[in-house]
Amino acid sequence: MTMVSTTEAVADSAAEHSESLGGWITHHLQNGPEWHPFPGVHIHLPHIPPFDILGMHIDLSITNHVVMLWFAALFLLIMFLLSLKPAKKVQTGFGALLEMLVIFIRDEVAIANMGEKEGRRFTPFLVTAFFFVLVSNLMGLIPMFSTSTANINVTAGLALTTFGATQYFGVKEQGLIGYYKNLVPHGVPVLLWPLMFVIEIMGLIAKHVALTIRLFANMNAGHIVLFAFLGLTILFKSYMVSPVSVGFGVFVYFLELLVALIQAYIFTVLSSLFIGMSVNPEH
């Protein structure tokens, strides 16, 4: 019965807005100035007047996804501060799981890709990135919340953080000239250096754009499939398809859990790899 009433509610909310299936799906994924915690409840978020700097039109209004980022941040801080007890020699309960993940990221991601010294130095950054992306990914699977990492601007922001770290720490470790000189692989003839330099700069940008697109596309794709299955009831205008749509929806939901974890892991590994490459030029 609950299944039927749930699908009924979803169909009703869609019918209310007299939307098409495609419109309904994009509506759930898009950023907007309103937060919908429950069907029919709209919370208007504060609007900040946009301004122009360096030819960019910047709108710092609080949107749906900004609120989701804040929830992720809050949840992350509460989770870590409540469950991890640094004074205890052995963590218990959820703290043990968190500690295991922290050790995993330190040993298998940071130290494995960046070496002993740099790995330890960047572990806090990588752990934060991993949990921030993971929590943001998983929030889309909880009712009331939406996925902020399904917004390309959020993933671009995160990837730019990694990019900034590679440039900043690369220049800091090797010097301005040394870093950009090391972009060109060793053993390339001097005549080819200008060409190789341009290609390497393009590769550098492409790597981080790929980092952006990968996370964004993966988080979007799962949600589109999930909503498409649930939207079958709207498409057919019948309750009879609800077992199929809910069954596949649950399947995709579990797939999404896996994808959320894997994408957070991949984001962390690639970030550590990129930073590791820029701080250790010989590798």
Place this chain on the structure above:
Amino acid sequence: MLDIDPGMILWTWITFGIVLALLSKLALKPILAAIENRESSIRSDIEKAQQQRDEAEALIAQHKEKMAAAEAEAQALLKESRKLADKARDELLEKTRSESAKLLEKAKEEIEQQKESALASLRTEVADLAVGAAEKIILQNLDKEKQKAVVDEYIKAMPDTLKN
């Protein structure tokens, strides 16, 4: 869906930056330090345990060596004492044997002497008796037959011990 919105990127940076700063200061740095402390204490504990094990093993080996040496010593002592006892017994036996042989020799000698003296005294007696018998024969002046009878009688009358 793909519109670039710099405001959103800025919000992402601000949020991520705050999370990174707070989380690494409040949770990650202390927990990483705690983990490192624990790891180093585990490492040193393991090293200490290994060291103690090595020491114990060395001690056991030393003990075994000592025990083996002690046993060997005991064996040697036993052997030596057995040898000594054997020697003492042999000596004693030899001494006893030679003494008894000496005693026997002495006894034999004494017996011989006694026999000699007895034979000497017997001889004188037999001579006396023969002289007496001859006296009697001569005194009676008898014929040949009678003479013979007298000697026979005399011999018969001799004590048994002197017959041979």
